[in-house]
Amino acid sequence: MVAVANQTSGRASARQVAVWDPLVRLIHWSLAMTILLNGAFVEEESTTHEWVGYIALGLVGLRLVWALIGPGHARFSAFPPSPRRAVRHLKAMLAGDRSVHLSHNPLGALMAYNIWASVIAIGVTGYMMTTLTFFGVDWVEEIHEAIFNWLLLSVALHVAGVAFDSWRSGINLVRAMINGRKIIPDGRDVK
Template sequence: MPKPAKIDPNVSIATDARASPEMVRVWDRVVRSFHWALVLSFVTAWLTSHSSEDIHHWAGYAAAALVAMRLLWGVLGTPYARFSQFVRDPATVLRYLSALLSGREARYIGHNPAGGAMVIVLIGAMGSTALTGWLMTTDAYFGVPWVEAAHSLAAHGLLLLVLFHMGGVALASFRHRENLVRAMITGRKRKAEPADIA
């Protein structure tokens, strides 16, 4: 009869908590759907700006509707979706950016102060781009040079903001050892540790 295998008391049978951290739900389905639908509408509008006027317009209308929905959900939504949870005063944002530059920034479970500010700026820029694009289709403003210039400026400014946003996501993912793109797909992040801000 074979001898039972010996169990080494120095080896834990349980999974190492650092290898498999406990996760918590942060981003609800509405926030995640909004985020990726807005990405799709922006990319579609950008790629069709000189090739398909109809698709470009509908992508802009979709973006405007998404922005309106997000503004509503920012007031009525789940805790981490609400503006009151992540919109902070300019002094707090500046302190966070200063800590970021020195490598001492805290990890936030929801949006960090810079990320929260970026959400507001991106919503404003997307709304401005959609509004000026719509104005260009009206009888009153069709062909008006300053409206066309404003739409182009808003669209190019939005692209720049999107690139900054992507850089910030990459930096925060690296610094805090978590994949924020995956978190915006699954809705889950590593639970708060003692030094983190929930």
Template sequence: MADQSSIFRGRSEPRGIRVWDPLVRIVHWGIALSVLLNGSVNDPDGVVHERIGYAVLGLVVLRLIWGFIGPSTARFSAFPPNPVAALRHLKAILRGDTTVHLSHNPLGALMAYNLWLTLLVICVTGIMMGTIRFFGADWVEELHEAAFDWLMISLVLHVGGVFLDQWRTGVRLVRAMVTGYKNVDRNGPLK
């Protein structure tokens, strides 16, 4: 019968479930591009570096507000910062459990909060470096750079985690962040 029902299934079905709204996607790739530009390409003392930094601050704040008023998968309540749940998720991975999470999985959630927090630290220290009061204060600049180093480490873990999960569950996460759709079996184990 499964074969029969596939005759009737619409073309939209294989695309899976729509999970990421356009705001989440734009903010994600906007931040990614900005970090790339500010981290490697432009002059750290230049105006462009500063402007892009402000833009990142705007994007992160926007995303944080969206975490309270956005749709269900974008909201913090869908992926609360919970280290215990993250540990449980890690054990489930080792057990071979391939339950698919519609929003972030508990480990990915921790990474998301980590990235936002790190970005905020970078933005705030960056702004402080430009103010008269903190001008020339070494600890501000050191914190700015240390936070950036931590961001790079996090980024490697983030990308690694995404591809690990993609390989593990078969859900194409990168594509989901582009199109908004997770290729998920509606009848499989979902969370």
């Protein structure tokens, strides 16, 4: 169910739509924190690094389960991974379309799946490095580091995409990921 409320500030009016529930927001910001911690602050070969990595993996696992059983905007069906839809969305944006997607837009959906897959791959290769079979095996460590570098690039593109879409749509997406509500300017088509 979508909760919509009219909100008036000055001359412009907008609709406020509840989109991301508390668990989605908690997982999002916690995952961002684990990536930041392991990428910038925690010693790479430490036990803390391993545990932060396991927490990140657990957060993605929880998010994937929530995408099956959670509320409407959290479900896979709200933002299916579709390269075809992403290309159509990109063409529409280039043509000046300023429509609003209640969940992730098609490009954002692909990025979410990409980030989740990257964290899973990092977690798997990180775990492999702790086993007797793969401990000290160079190619596993190289793959682990390459995927982490891909994740950092993906996060940078994600942040840039959020900034661009906030500008394009007139919706503060960071605020929406903090309070769970998008404030949609009147006259915007909603998808």
